[in-house]
Amino acid sequence: MRRTPLSRERVLRAAVVLADQGGIESLTMRRLGQELGVEAMSLYKHVSNKDDVLDGIVDLVLGDIDVPPSGTPWREAMRARAVSAHEVLLAHPWAALQIMSRFNIGLGMTRYLDATLGRLREGGFSIEGALDAWHTLDSHIYGFTLQELGLPFAADEASQVSADVVGTLDAEQFPHVVEVISHVMRSGRVEDFTFGLDLILDGLQRELNQG
Amino acid sequence: MRRTPLSRERVLRAAVVLADQGGIESLTMRRLGQELGVEAMSLYKHVSNKDDVLDGIVDLVLGDIDVPPSGTPWREAMRARAVSAHEVLLAHPWAALQIMSRFNIGLGMTRYLDATLGRLREGGFSIEGALDAWHTLDSHIYGFTLQELGLPFAADEASQVSADVVGTLDAEQFPHVVEVISHVMRSGRVEDFTFGLDLILDGLQRELNQG
DNA sequence: GGTGTATGCTTACGACGTAAGCTAGCCTGG
């Protein structure tokens, strides 16, 4: 009756599944052990503590984001990277918050960052220009995704929630909020990631050309 | 020997102080009570639970962000709002993460949002245009600030941390990361919030003009 | 076959959020 042995890899993969299914707050060491058919304390043989688990799953997930290889034109590469990151972050709704809340430089992160900076430098950006571009693009990626995940507008039960909210709002006091929420409810419109993305890419291109 | 009585207001203000001083994880009900000279359970007479406290302090802090009044040109208003928000979020380093991680529509949030949408609508944006502009601007505000708070580059001991990191990095494998970190260390350059902000404002203006 | 080393288990501790019920003082109506 030997079970397949644990490993850092297996622990982290199980942790990702747990977080995906029940939210990050459902990821506890005890539950994680349970999921692997093991007591909580046994995990500590393969992982140094819970922060290590969190860092690990973040780095795992970052590995799923693909950045086009060297040779790809910078704008195309940056757009593809942003769209891929956005998709990955939506697939693991806990990830964006974790990335932003811990200082982590794992292998996945480093690879991802190096590819990003590489495409920008190859595209003609100065070091400082690449830094600015990177920051601006990432701000949009993470900021937008976090808003998207936090706001209930896009969800299925959105209209119900929104209706409740509108109901309690004073249309005289907050006319614009009421107007916008009503419009969102009527039109079913969801926020558009690529609007801001393309706007930023346009701006960067202009900056690069005249820079 | 009467002490001044508690109130929701006093509880929330103490909570903000606690979070500002020791980080959000140091804000516990027991410590909060202690700070107010009271047992933890006494707080529940003025606050329904810890989530209520978190929602409350977020809303309090949002009230500090000022949005220029009706009549202010949209671009000026949006820039002032973004800069103010950025300052407030840096002054309360726990706030950005809390705002992004909880769905909260308190009075402070609603007022802030209504003013923002108002200046955009008055400036000539369509409802959908205002939505896009709002989302894009807020993505930058929150995304940028979160990165800024998470990355150790700007901190005092930054160079030490960065030096350690660079030391462990393989310059052959990740040349661009090494290049950029080295540059940041040498130049002491910090990330620039207004670069992306003005880039976005430019883009929005162009979008608005060509309609 | 004995021994060392990994792997997993048991027990335990302190911190957390909060449910439930108690107490002591104030406010009010008679």
Next chain:
DNA sequence: CCAGGCTAGCTTACGTCGTAAGCATACACC
């Protein structure tokens, strides 16, 4: 003036969390 109840704060207790410390077991290798 006093009885009633209301209220702010207190006490105790429960279940959950991360994890420190030490124990048991089973495999690898001489």
